[in-house]
Amino acid sequence: MNHLMILSWVTFAYFASFVLYLFKMIFGKEFWGRAASFLAWTGLAVQTIALILRWKASYDLGIGHVPLSNLFESIVFFAWAIILIYLIVEWRTKNKTIGVFVVPLAFLAMAYASISPDINNRIEPLVPALQSNWLTSHVVTCFMGYAAFTVAFGCGLLYLLKNMENGNKEKPFGFLGKLPSLAMLDALIYQNAALGFVFLTIGIMTGSIWAHYAWGSYWSWDPKETWSLITWLIYAIMLHSRYVRGWRGKRLAVLAIIGFACVLFTYLGVNYLPGLHSYLK
Amino acid sequence: MPTKTNFLWSFFSSIKLTIVLLVLIVLVFIIATFLPPQEAAQEFARQLSPVAANVLLFFRLSDLYHSPLFYALMGLLSFNLIICSTNRFPALLRQYKASSFPEPAGIFDNIPQDQIIIADKEKTTVSLAVESCLKAKYGSVRKIDTKKGHVFYGERGRFSLFGVYAVHLSILMMIAGAIIGSTFGLEADINIKEGESVNFVNLAEGKGIHKLDFSVRCDKFIAEFYENGAPKTYRSDLSFIKNGQVAHRGSLLVNHPITFEGLRFYQSSYGTSPEIKAIIAYTISRKKSREIVLAAGDTFDLPENKAKAVVLRVEENIMELGPAVKLRITSPQKDVQFWVFKNIEDIKAANPGLLSEMPIINPGLFKPLVFSLNRIEQHYYTGLHVVSDPGVPLVAVGGALMVAGLMIVFFWSYQRFWVRMEQEKAKIRISVAGRSTRNSAVLRRQIDNLCRRISMEMKA
Numbered sequence: 001m002n003h004l005m006i007l008s009w010v011t012f013a014y015f016a017s018f019v020l021y022l023f024k025m026i027f028g029k030e031f032w033g034r035a036a037s038f039l040a041w042t043g044l045a046v047q048t049i050a051l052i053l054r055w056k057a058s059y060d061l062g063i064g065h066v067p068l069s070n071l072f073e074s075i076v077f078f079a080w081a082i083i084l085i086y087l088i089v090e091w092r093t094k095n096k097t098i099g100v101f102v103v104p105l106a107f108l109a110m111a112y113a114s115i116s117p118d119i120n121n122r123i124e125p126l127v128p129a130l131q132s133n134w135l136t137s138h139v140v141t142c143f144m145g146y147a148a149f150t151v152a153f154g155c156g157l158l159y160l161l162k163n164m165e166n167g168n169k170e171k172p173f174g175f176l177g178k179l180p181s182l183a184m185l186d187a188l189i190y191q192n193a194a195l196g197f198v199f200l201t202i203g204i205m206t207g208s209i210w211a212h213y214a215w216g217s218y219w220s221w222d223p224k225e226t227w228s229l230i231t232w233l234i235y236a237i238m239l240h241s242r243y244v245r246g247w248r249g250k251r252l253a254v255l256a257i258i259g260f261a262c263v264l265f266t267y268l269g270v271n272y273l274p275g276l277h278s279y280l281k
Numbered sequence: 282m283p284t285k286t287n288f289l290w291s292f293f294s295s296i297k298l299t300i301v302l303l304v305l306i307v308l309v310f311i312i313a314t315f316l317p318p319q320e321a322a323q324e325f326a327r328q329l330s331p332v333a334a335n336v337l338l339f340f341r342l343s344d345l346y347h348s349p350l351f352y353a354l355m356g357l358l359s360f361n362l363i364i365c366s367t368n369r370f371p372a373l374l375r376q377y378k379a380s381s382f383p384e385p386a387g388i389f390d391n392i393p394q395d396q397i398i399i400a401d402k403e404k405t406t407v408s409l410a411v412e413s414c415l416k417a418k419y420g421s422v423r424k425i426d427t428k429k430g431h432v433f434y435g436e437r438g439r440f441s442l443f444g445v446y447a448v449h450l451s452i453l454m455m456i457a458g459a460i461i462g463s464t465f466g467l468e469a470d471i472n473i474k475e476g477e478s479v480n481f482v483n484l485a486e487g488k489g490i491h492k493l494d495f496s497v498r499c500d501k502f503i504a505e506f507y508e509n510g511a512p513k514t515y516r517s518d519l520s521f522i523k524n525g526q527v528a529h530r531g532s533l534l535v536n537h538p539i540t541f542e543g544l545r546f547y548q549s550s551y552g553t554s555p556e557i558k559a560i561i562a563y564t565i566s567r568k569k570s571r572e573i574v575l576a577a578g579d580t581f582d583l584p585e586n587k588a589k590a591v592v593l594r595v596e597e598n599i600m601e602l603g604p605a606v607k608l609r610i611t612s613p614q615k616d617v618q619f620w621v622f623k624n625i626e627d628i629k630a631a632n633p634g635l636l637s638e639m640p641i642i643n644p645g646l647f648k649p650l651v652f653s654l655n656r657i658e659q660h661y662y663t664g665l666h667v668v669s670d671p672g673v674p675l676v677a678v679g680g681a682l683m684v685a686g687l688m689i690v691f692f693w694s695y696q697r698f699w700v701r702m703e704q705e706k707a708k709i710r711i712s713v714a715g716r717s718t719r720n721s722a723v724l725r726r727q728i729d730n731l732c733r734r735i736s737m738e739m740k741a
Contacts, residue, residue, distance in 0.1 A: 063507070124509070124511065125507045125509070125511060125513065127511055127512050127513075128512055128513070128514060128515050128534070128535035128536070128548075129535055129536070131535070131536055132536040187722075194691045195691075197687070197691075198684075198687050198688065198691055201683060201684060201687055202684055205680045205683075205684060208680065209677075210536075212673070213536050213537070213538060214535060214536045214547075215547065215549075215666070216468075216538065216545060216547040216549070216666045216667075216668040217468075217668065217670075218673065218676060219459075221313075221346045223314045226310050226313065226314050226346075227310075227314060229310060230307050230310050230311060233303050233306065233307050233310075234307065236303065237300055237303050237304065237307075240296065240299065240300065241300065244296045245296065245300075270314075273314055273315065
């Protein structure tokens with residue numbers, strides 16, 4: 001079977017998993033949660049197989065390379081990493097509500113990769129600049145970082161939602177009572193942001209080393225580089241404000257959301273920034 | 282005076298200043314990425330008004346990363362970092378040197394039941410068992426005797442107290458490396474035609490030329506393409522010549538720079554030199570002449586009637602019919618111009634009778650000579666980027682230190698454990714307590730682990 005076909009099934013599995021996590025949150029039955037986790041784990045395993053098949057397919061075409069070389073491949077890997085980190089968090093915390101806010105993001109990434117007309121899903125040969133051993137380590141670390149930030153973002157959203165409950169203490173309406181505790185969400189936001197920060201740091205470093213070998217300069221203020229630094233600084237501010245000034249809870253959640261917006265801009269938005277060409281024409 | 286210095290000191294040692302500076306730097310970056318690139322911005326400002334252009338130039342708004350504003354922010358940040366670190370260092374050193382005894386006051390009060398183990402063995406046995414448990418887990422154990430019994434102490438990860446310092450030091454190292462690189466470094470470009478050599482490079486931003494004490498020859502440039510037209514390989518075969526001898530030979534590829542005499546050479550671009558050469562020949566009474574190599578504008582003599590030929594044009598591909606040269610031949614009797622196509626046989630076969638309709642493409646127009654274009658040669662030039670950056674080692678060490686420091690900050694903590702033994706009638710009460718610089722979950726697991734271990738020893 002074609003790996004693209006498998007990937008579209010994986011997209012569907014993530015969507016179904018999200019719906020089941022939603023059921024679990026609303027109805028509270030353990031069954032829905034187990035089914036949701038099962039689908040997410042299966043999706044992850046199948047997606048891994050699909051990525052390996054794509055890898056193999058590139059060798060069959062005689063242009064073998066790791067499937068991390070263009071926008072399509074990076075988005076698919078992004079979704080893979082989101083699910084992986086989410087499932088580790090779920091396994092450690094035994095809480096399935098976070099899935100309602102994180103799994104749909106992986107689904108959206110997969111759907112965007114397959115639906116958007118701007119994204120080419122063909123396996124393409126590597127141009128000379130990409131023919132480097134640093135490609136894999138750079139892309140993997142950056143996207144593991146992005147994925148951890150995505151999980152922190154999901155927890156941030158959940159925190160703000162849960163926080164609304166404090167307004168009417170006497171009767172927590174519906175499912176809000178079933179959300180994880182604020183303290184736990186706070187810890188999860190912090191842990192995932194810290195994990196993402198370490199990955200992003202290594203990602204920027206490996207990118208710098210690569211740039212040193214490819215372009216002769218470890219830093220050239222290219223918009224993408226600058227935005228990765230902006231993202232890095234936002235999370236640095238977040239981690240400092242918590243550690244030194246004791247910022248917790250709501251402010252941390254808001255910073256996790258701002259940070260995630262920066263991640264998205266670094267990843268996708270940078271392509272729309274004015275360059276020399278767009279300005280002159 | 283002291284109040285003034287104190288004010289300055291506390292201003293620069295405040296973490297609020299750090300956060301404000303970081304936010305300002307982020308804002309500068311955001312603006313910088315949204316501003317158009319330098320050349321375009323200057324052009325735009327010039328069209329707007331000369332004053333606007335001057336303002337832009339003065340603040341280097343079009344190139345914020347090299348503007349006084351950005352330098353000032355980075356300077357303040359470095360200063361702030363140094364002051365903060367200095368300020369906090371004595372406290373850190375105290376923490377590092379803190380003695381293990383007496384244990385923090387009240388550490389054994391209100392500890393949960395599962396951190397208390399009751400043993401009904403002899404005092405020395407228990408003491409040895411606890412000591413060996415701590416020793417197995419934390420290497421070394423310290424012990425004091427109090428009125429009530431022994432207190433043992435074990436710890437791990439004391440070095441992690443310096444993790445934050447490693448990260449902050451690494452930032453200063455990288456800033457220093459960047460300053461060294463931009464002060465003492467060199468950045469230049471040079472184009473070398475195939476077969477030619479150069480002994481200078483053009484400095485970036487039009488700062489003139491830099492003479493090399495060796496020369497670089499491009500022996501060959503190769504550009505390969507995939508079937509879909511995307512580039513596959515750019516390769517320059519270079520020879521580095523010193524004192525008239527080839528000192529080093531190597532193939533330069535993208536991602537694989539060559540270092541020679543402290544300069545790093547990068548494959549950065551390529552092109553074809555404007556000069557195209559045509560290799561032509563002619564036949565006269567079935568005898569083929571030798572090959573003549575010509576560029577546009579060259580002239581040559583013909584054996585017939587004192588005729589002279591001049592090459593008007595050399596084309597790589599004209600009218601989709603392939604390479605061709607345009608010749609003009611003048612003799613006392615005649616003055617003709619015509620094209621000589623390389624693929625004339627194919628063209629004739631595809632369009633019978635074309636030559637008589639269009640004499641301008643007839644290579645035999647100047648009778649009795651018939652010209653042929655054997656091939657054309659176009660020479661590539663390779664574009665090299667030349668760099669020397671003495672700041673790189675410092676930046677690299679800084680980068681490694683930062684990653685190591687972050688790992689320590691986030692994945693390690695300084696954990697200290699105290700175990701107290703108290704005689705309670707016939708039994709011995711063992712209490713376990715701990716302190717950690719961060720991450721209470723890990724501390725909790727460590728304590729549970731230690732308690733389990735001790736209870737197992739007691740049951741054994």
